[in-house]
């Protein structure tokens with residue numbers, strides 16, 4: 255069993271750290287809002303630290319799952335950051351969905367300090383984190399990855415090294431590109447079925463077994479039909495992810511016309527008050 259630290263006990267991080275504790279790893283947690291860390295220790299045991307640096311001090315692996323690039327730099331770097339507390343040879347595993355650029359920067363900084371770094375964004379949402387069945391897309395050196403793969407298995411159904419630092423984030427960008435257009439298509443399908451006077455649930459039930467079937471259809475079709483969005487993966491987070499991948503596309507020359515359009519649709523959902531709604535709320539702007 256490993257001695258590990260977990261930084262960021264949000265919707266995703268809290269259950270992920272819980273799975274590590276359940277597997278028998280010695281977990282020290284840090285959360286910016288200390289009350290959440292206290293509640294986590296009361297539920298799972300382990301220890302709590304006041305700074306990322308203190309949490310990371312004796313850890314073989316330091317996990318992080320915070321919001322964006324700036325948050326990640328905040329917990330990793332600086333006087334109280336994790337890197338300042340980590341022992342040579344320890345590995346920092348970042349589960350935040352962030353840019354490939356910040357992953358490459360932190361990997362280089364870690365290397366200069368004798369530390370390992372793996373960018374490891376996840377897919378599977380809150381339910382995936384709670385049930386320990388996330389998909390994890392990793393970037394880093396093979397030898398470093400080999401040291402963390404089994405520990406990540408505490409909350410993953412699939413975990414794969416995709417290439418050097420940044421490759422995990424680039425793979426997550428592909429994931430989000432594939433989701434963006436699909437959710438718009440599903441929104442239009444459900445919207446059309448309603449206007450056509452069809453039994454929407456029956457429609458989804460039958461077409462989900464054919465070529466139109468998808469995770470989004472299985473898991474979001476019914477709630478879209480009911481107009482329920484107060485759960486799941488927030489529109490604000492999706493806009494962050496679309497911003498990251500559209501920036502990357504400007505650099506690598508990829509053409510992403512549908513992703514760019516869907517980003518604007520999500521901006522409309524935000525203006526409708528849907529910043530924290532699930533991403534399936536794209537249908538709401540069709541039904542205003």
Ligand SMILES: NC(=O)c1ccc[n+]([C@@H]2O[C@H](COP(=O)([O-])OP(=O)(O)OC[C@H]3O[C@@H](n4cnc5c(N)ncnc54)[C@H](OP(=O)(O)O)[C@@H]3O)[C@@H](O)[C@H]2O)c1
Nearest residue numbers: 262263264265266286287320321325350351379380487491
């Ligand atoms: N939710 C999902 O379905 C989902 C799915 C896949 C990927 N993700 C990605 O996973 C990451 C976390 O998502 P989440 O849903 O767990 O978010 P969340 O519930 O908002 O949690 C964010 C966590 O980061 C911490 N944090 C934010 N800014 C910080 C800073 N500057 N310094 C230190 N800590 C900071 C927060 O601390 P406080 O408690 O103090 O606010 C909290 O612990 C995001 O990158 C998201 O895109 C989310």
